Amino acid sequence: xxxxxxxxxxxxxxxxxxxxxxxxxxxxxxxxxxxxxxxxxxxxxxxxxxxxxxxxxxxxxxxxxxxxxxxxxxxxxxxxxxxxxxxxxxxxxxxxxxxxxxxxxxxxxxxxxxxxxxxxxxxxxxxxxxxxxxxxxxxxxxxxxxxxxxxxxxxxxxxxxxxxxxxxxxxxxxxxxxxxxxxxxxxxxxxxxxxxxxxxxxxxxxxxxxxxxxxxxxxxxxxxxxxxxxxxxxxxxxxxxxx
Amino acid sequence: xxxxxxxxxxxxxxxxxxxxxxxxxxxxxxxxxxxxxxxxxxxxxxxxxxxxxxxxxxxxxxxxxxxxxxxxxxxxxxxxxxxxxxxxxxxxxxxxxxxxxxxxxxxxxxxxxxxxxxxxxxxxxxxxxxxxxxxxxxxxxxxxxxxxxxxxxxxxxxxxxxxxxxxxxxxxxxxxxxxxxxxxxxxxxxxxxxxxxxxxxxxxxxxxxxxxxxxxxxxxxxxxxxxxxxxxxxxxxxxxxxx
Numbered sequence: 001x002x003x004x005x006x007x008x009x010x011x012x013x014x015x016x017x018x019x020x021x022x023x024x025x026x027x028x029x030x031x032x033x034x035x036x037x038x039x040x041x042x043x044x045x046x047x048x049x050x051x052x053x054x055x056x057x058x059x060x061x062x063x064x065x066x067x068x069x070x071x072x073x074x075x076x077x078x079x080x081x082x083x084x085x086x087x088x089x090x091x092x093x094x095x096x097x098x099x100x101x102x103x104x105x106x107x108x109x110x111x112x113x114x115x116x117x118x119x120x121x122x123x124x125x126x127x128x129x130x131x132x133x134x135x136x137x138x139x140x141x142x143x144x145x146x147x148x149x150x151x152x153x154x155x156x157x158x159x160x161x162x163x164x165x166x167x168x169x170x171x172x173x174x175x176x177x178x179x180x181x182x183x184x185x186x187x188x189x190x191x192x193x194x195x196x197x198x199x200x201x202x203x204x205x206x207x208x209x210x211x212x213x214x215x216x217x218x219x220x221x222x223x224x225x226x227x228x229x230x231x232x233x234x235x236x237x238x239x240x241x242x243x
Numbered sequence: 244x245x246x247x248x249x250x251x252x253x254x255x256x257x258x259x260x261x262x263x264x265x266x267x268x269x270x271x272x273x274x275x276x277x278x279x280x281x282x283x284x285x286x287x288x289x290x291x292x293x294x295x296x297x298x299x300x301x302x303x304x305x306x307x308x309x310x311x312x313x314x315x316x317x318x319x320x321x322x323x324x325x326x327x328x329x330x331x332x333x334x335x336x337x338x339x340x341x342x343x344x345x346x347x348x349x350x351x352x353x354x355x356x357x358x359x360x361x362x363x364x365x366x367x368x369x370x371x372x373x374x375x376x377x378x379x380x381x382x383x384x385x386x387x388x389x390x391x392x393x394x395x396x397x398x399x400x401x402x403x404x405x406x407x408x409x410x411x412x413x414x415x416x417x418x419x420x421x422x423x424x425x426x427x428x429x430x431x432x433x434x435x436x437x438x439x440x441x442x443x444x445x446x447x448x449x450x451x452x453x454x455x456x457x458x459x460x461x462x463x464x465x466x467x468x469x470x471x472x473x474x475x476x477x478x479x480x481x482x483x484x485x486x
Contacts (some may be wrong), residue, residue: 047352047355047366047453048350048352048366048368050293050295050308050348050350051308052293052295052306052307052308052346053306054297054304054305054306061297061304062297062343062344062345062346062374063295063296063297063306063308063344063345063346064295064346064372064374065293065294065295065306065308065346065347065348065372066348066372067348067350067368067370069366100305101305101306102305102306103295103305103306103307103308104308105293105308105309105310107291107293107310109290109291109455112290112397112398112457112477114397114398114401114460114474116405116406117405117406117408117412118390118391118393118394118402118405118408118412119408119409119412119415119416121393121394121397121398121401123290123291123312123397125291125310127310129307129308129309131305131307147361148361150361150364151361151364154355154357154364154366155355155357155364155451158357158364159361161446162359162360162361163359163360163441163444165360165361165362166362169360169361169362172362173362191463191464192463194463198406199465201406202467203404203466203467203471204462204466204467204469204470204471204474205462205463205465205466206460206461206462206463206466206470206474207460207461208398208457208458208460208461208474208477208478208481208483209457209458209459209461210290210455210456210457210458210481211455211456211458212352212453212454212455212456213453213454213455213456213482214355214451214452214453215451215452215453215454216452217357217449217450217451218449218450218451218452219447219448219449220434220435220437220448220449221434222442222448223446223447223448223449224445224446224447226447227447227449228446228447231357231447231449231451234355234451235451238451238453239456240451
């Protein structure tokens with residue numbers, strides 16, 4: 001029972017993904033969808049993704065997973081598209097990313113699957129896994145475009161309404177590009193898969209559908225009364241005002 | 244603007260966390276809350292967490308991040324509590340966890356922060372990071388309790404309404420415990436932090452609050468008409484029927 005997918009990318013780039021051994025699923029092949037359009041749609045909808053990096057060296061090396069804002073762009077130098085991340089240049093994790101493989105996972109939860117046995121309880125979800133090395137974006141035009149895309153990922157159209165970033169702000173911001181080359185999408189949808197004898201024994205089973213919903217935009221004390229169209233549209237797209 | 248926290252753990256165990264260098268934040272110390280009650284509340288509310296593991300050896304080692312269901316229990320052998328994970332014994336990643344440090348990150352998104360500059364755009368969120376080594380749960384009683392907790396994490400009270408797991412189901416399920424010993428919680432809440440000259444220049448800034456909301460439970464074809472109290476209560480706790 002997936003919720004309606006909100007597509008915010010301009011155009012889905014056709015063609016299958018190229019999963020490698022690292023992103024090819026070893027189980028549940030029926031849940032794997034090597035379809036670039038689905039990857040694009042999922043990455044367009046996810047607001048917070050989780051970035052796995054390796055910190056430390058040798059025996060002390062271990063993974064750390066951080067919540068990150070993302071944006072996808074198909075106009076950059078990476079074939080298949082670029083997934084942009086940004087952070088303060090002072091963030092400790094930025095240095096851990098250089099030259100090392102990272103894993104970016106973006107998940108949307110669509111429902112709780114309540115079966116007639118504990119064993120068959122599950123969740124409906126869509127999840128993308130992207131593995132690769134980040135490119136530190138140095139080109140000024142690409143940096144500016146990437147940061148606009150990150151803002152527009154949150155509130156489509158908003159970057160055009162804002163002043164451009166200052167030189168100081170740009171100097172304080174690290175921009176990374178993860179190529180969308182090695183990726184896979186996995187999902188579960190639909191009803192519980194109960195065992196026949198549990199169905200015969202009776203009892204309720206089904207799905208509690210879930211979605212992320214916006215409330216009314218909350219202005220700060222210095223804002224004009226009217227919510228601007230970009231913010232209002234964003235809240236409406238996320239279900240505000242739909243009861 | 245955090246949404247109301249739904250507490251589902253029985254009792255919050257008092258006392259501060261014990262952050263180490265790995266989980267002590269190097270930036271934004273004002274956002275770090277070394278408070279066990281907040282960790283418990285966050286882990287109780289998060290439905291899908293992200294587990295970072297290291298796969299491969301030597302030069303080929305890299306992180307992989309997987310979405311996982313979780314449950315927390317304070318009655319197990321781990322001081323500070325146990326975070327339980329489960330998977331099919333056939334899942335490839337299970338073998339990668341043995342003897343290796345993992346990172347479990349649980350994030351709730353509370354709002355989009357639309358500022359008057361791109362630089363100050365942000366998100367309101369709460370996020371817990373737990374680092375440690377997983378214990379493979381072998382004790383039959385602890386395994387049964389852990390699996391009940393995972394079901395009850397999704398739908399509180401549901402495990403008591405179901406038949407017990409079969410020997411075959413238990414044999415097919417791996418249960419892991421990550422001790423809640425080394426953990427940190429980070430959050431952002433409240434209004435945008437705009438620069439004074441941007442506030443003077445005018446324009447709207449504020450927060451679009453977000454929360455996860457349930458729709459009406461969707462029974463499968465073999466279910467009785469009436470939704471059971473546990474499922475109905477779960478949907479109601481997640482906002483179903485509140486308009």
